[in-house]
Amino acid sequence: MTHQNLFDRIAARIDEQGRITFADYMAACLYEPGLGYYTSPGRKVGVEGDFYTSITVHAAYGRVVAREVAAMWRSLEQPAEFTLMEVGAGHGRLACDILDFLKEREPACYAASRPVLVEQEPTLAGAQRQVLHEHADKLRWLTPAELASGIRFRGVLYSNELLDALPVHRVLMTPEGLREIYVTREGEQLKEQLGPPSTPALAEYLSRYGMPLMPGQEAEVSLAALDWFDSVVAGLEQGFILTVDYGYAKEELYAPHRKLGTLLCYHKHRVEDNPYQLLGEQDITSHVNFSALIQRGEEQGVKTLWFGEQCRFLLAAGMVEEFEAIETSSLSEAEKLKKRLTLKRLIMPEGGMGDTFRVLVQSKGVPQAALGCLRGIGI
Numbered sequence: 001m002t003h004q005n006l007f008d009r010i011a012a013r014i015d016e017q018g019r020i021t022f023a024d025y026m027a028a029c030l031y032e033p034g035l036g037y038y039t040s041p042g043r044k045v046g047v048e049g050d051f052y053t054s055i056t057v058h059a060a061y062g063r064v065v066a067r068e069v070a071a072m073w074r075s076l077e078q079p080a081e082f083t084l085m086e087v088g089a090g091h092g093r094l095a096c097d098i099l100d101f102l103k104e105r106e107p108a109c110y111a112a113s114r115p116v117l118v119e120q121e122p123t124l125a126g127a128q129r130q131v132l133h134e135h136a137d138k139l140r141w142l143t144p145a146e147l148a149s150g151i152r153f154r155g156v157l158y159s160n161e162l163l164d165a166l167p168v169h170r171v172l173m174t175p176e177g178l179r180e181i182y183v184t185r186e187g188e189q190l191k192e193q194l195g196p197p198s199t200p201a202l203a204e205y206l207s208r209y210g211m212p213l214m215p216g217q218e219a220e221v222s223l224a225a226l227d228w229f230d231s232v233v234a235g236l237e238q239g240f241i242l243t244v245d246y247g248y249a250k251e252e253l254y255a256p257h258r259k260l261g262t263l264l265c266y267h268k269h270r271v272e273d274n275p276y277q278l279l280g281e282q283d284i285t286s287h288v289n290f291s292a293l294i295q296r297g298e299e300q301g302v303k304t305l306w307f308g309e310q311c312r313f314l315l316a317a318g319m320v321e322e323f324e325a326i327e328t329s330s331l332s333e334a335e336k337l338k339k340r341l342t343l344k345r346l347i348m349p350e351g352g353m354g355d356t357f358r359v360l361v362q363s364k365g366v367p368q369a370a371l372g373c374l375r376g377i378g379i
């Protein structure tokens with residue numbers, strides 16, 4: 001029924017406006033209250049869901065991130081209150097893995113840490129409370145609107161697969177210039193229609209943070225990611241922004257060979273390319289333009305500390321130590337092998353998660369940052 005109700009909601013908007021931008025369509029498919037993919041009941045991530053994220057693979061991912069969090073806290077000279085702001089916190093697994101590690105291995109940092117969860121879907125707070133029950137006395141929540149209103153904080157703001165889930169505009173370069181892809185309908189059928197860009201911000205974005213598109217090339221433009229980024233930079237008094245996601249630098253994202261852009265849908269661990277089916281029942285994502293975050297940050301005095309593939313980040317930041325911990329544990333050989341293979345998934349290049357995901361570490365107002373990923377271990 002979700003599907004039909006969501007279709008009716010979208011169709012009513014199309015009838016009222018004639019057509020809607022793809023960004024408005026994607027926002028409805030993912031976030032329409034009670035009907036969107038992320039805002040309706042059901043497990044999205046993990047084995048019973050539609051896709052895996054690094055968090056669902058192994059706690060080692062969160063433990064390595066926690067090592068960097070502790071290094072960030074030290075780089076700020078060990079403040080007595082250190083905010084750990086996770087945006088798009090889902091079920092709270094990553095926050096829990098980070099806090100478990102800190103409690104066990106970095107008690108002073110744990111004592112200072114003030115975890116805050118921000119999630120578009122408010123009903124996930126119940127699951128987060130359960131997963132994080134051991135850290136219950138520390139937890140706080142903010143709505144995305146509260147965060148965007150410029151709440152001031154000092155610490156680290158981190159996200160895993162948040163920005164690829166924000167709505168994107170889609171554009172096509174034609175011999176007559178840039179056109180935008182809109183969504184309209186013929187009866188019960190949703191159709192794409194080309195038209196002039198809905199806002200000059202699309203062309204401005206491409207010339208400032210993108211690349212010239214070739215005639216016939218389609219691409220996505222995430223104005224929402226930039227807006228979001230601006231609001232968190234405004235709120236961050238001093239500290240770090242750690243972003244992990246599918247994505248590329250602009251030269252690769254907008255390369256001429258990527259003629260159809262990067263929009264993809266996920267349903268029950270299958271990749272689909274039709275965003276007009278399974279309304280509200282499939283995830284719709286698009287790769288993140290990391291150059292936009294880097295440049296936008298630098299325009300506002302935010303320093304780029306590290307950018308690269310997840311495998312290089314994890315290895316430099318502490319994954320080797322996680323492998324060593326398996327070796328010295330009292331597990332059986334068979335269990336050790338199983339654990340090693342699971343960890344390998346996080347760092348495997350060519351098809352694994354290791355080079356599909358990129359990590360960006362930025363800082364604001366931090367004169368000297370001594371992080372694991374900056375050790376330069378030559379990989």
Ligand SMILES: C[S@@+](CC[C@H](N)C(=O)[O-])C[C@H]1O[C@@H](n2cnc3c(N)ncnc32)[C@H](O)[C@@H]1O
Nearest residue numbers: 038045053088090118119120121144160161165
């Ligand atoms: C792909 S899921 C990733 C969940 C989790 N971080 C993980 O890696 O398993 C994206 C999550 O971001 C949430 N989200 C989307 N926009 C958001 C926003 N502006 N603020 C906070 N959460 C948001 C969605 O509701 C969804 O739970």
